[in-house]
Amino acid sequence: RCLSDFFSYETPKSVVVKSWVVGVVNRVVQLLILAYFVGWVFLHEKAYQVRDTVIESSVVTKVKGIGRYAGRVLDTADYVTPAQGTSVFVVVTKQILTENQAQGVCPESDAAFRCSSDRDCRGTGPAPGSGLLTGRCVPYNGTLRTCEIRGWCPPEVDTVDVPVMLEAENFTVFIKNSVRFPLFGFEKANLPPAGALGRCRFHPE
Structure with missing residues (x-):
């Protein structure tokens, strides 16, 4: 029996079913499988690519x-x-360079701290300045008087062009x-x- 099986020949038998329903279902299933691999696997997921995530x-x-x-x-x-x-x-x-600054008291350089008497320099001042107000109105130059501050002196002059x-x-x-x-x-x-x-x-x- 083994010898007869060795010299035997087998071939598959094809059956053609002439049915529109079976043919349409067969082609639709094939198209769905093809669309899945092309659209999702290849185009969306790019499964054919290898990515290096440790760059x-x-x-x-x-x-x-x-x-x-x-x-x-x-x-x-x-x-x-x-x-x-x-x-x-x-x-x-x-x-804006301010040379030789040191801790001390000096007249404020901001024009917002102009004053005519010590009463104008009490409290916290009209705006954030370069230091803490001492409550005194002192000469800034020959014509201008400003409030005296305690902080880094001389204060920064940021209005110079x-x-x-x-x-x-x-x-x-x-x-x-x-x-x-x-x-x-x-x-x-x-x-x-x-x-x-x-x-x-x-x-x-």
């Missing part, structure tokens, strides 16, 4: 340049905040951006060769 990326910025402001020569330590190397930076192009640091438009900004996909072993950065990076300086021409 390692970093952005480092650095500014280079020398500027002149209020008779001073400033470098990056003076006009860049926060410290160099973070992913964000701010270039301070205008500053100070020009911006014009050299800021020619500063060189380095932006180092790198990204790594550990799942695929792929890493990309925007840094040029080391020699070119050392010679990189912005020039308006």
Whole structure:
């Protein structure tokens, strides 16, 4: 029997059912299955893609340049905040400098604290000022009297028209951006060769 089974041949038998109902149901089921795989699995869920959810990326910025402001020569330590190397930076192009401040008593610089007698300087004052009112009305200059304060003296004068640091438009900004996909072993950065990076300086021409 084993020998006869070995030399036997089997073939499937096809049966054609000529029925509109069975044919329509068959094609509808096939279309639904095809639409599910194409619409949901491939287009919506993108099951054919492999995603790396552990993405390692970093952005480092650095500014280079020398500027002149209020008779001073400033470098990056003076006009860049926060410290160099973070992913964000701010270039301070205008500053209000108040030299030699110290704790003490002095006349308020704000025009809102003008006075003619000590009675005008009692209480908390007309607006937040540079210090605590002492209750005295003292000369600010040859023609103006203001309330005396206790705090950091001399107070800041923020109404002076100070020009911006014009050299800021020619500063060189380095932006180092790198990204790594550990799942695929792929890493990309925007840094040029080391020699070119050392010679990189912005020039308006």
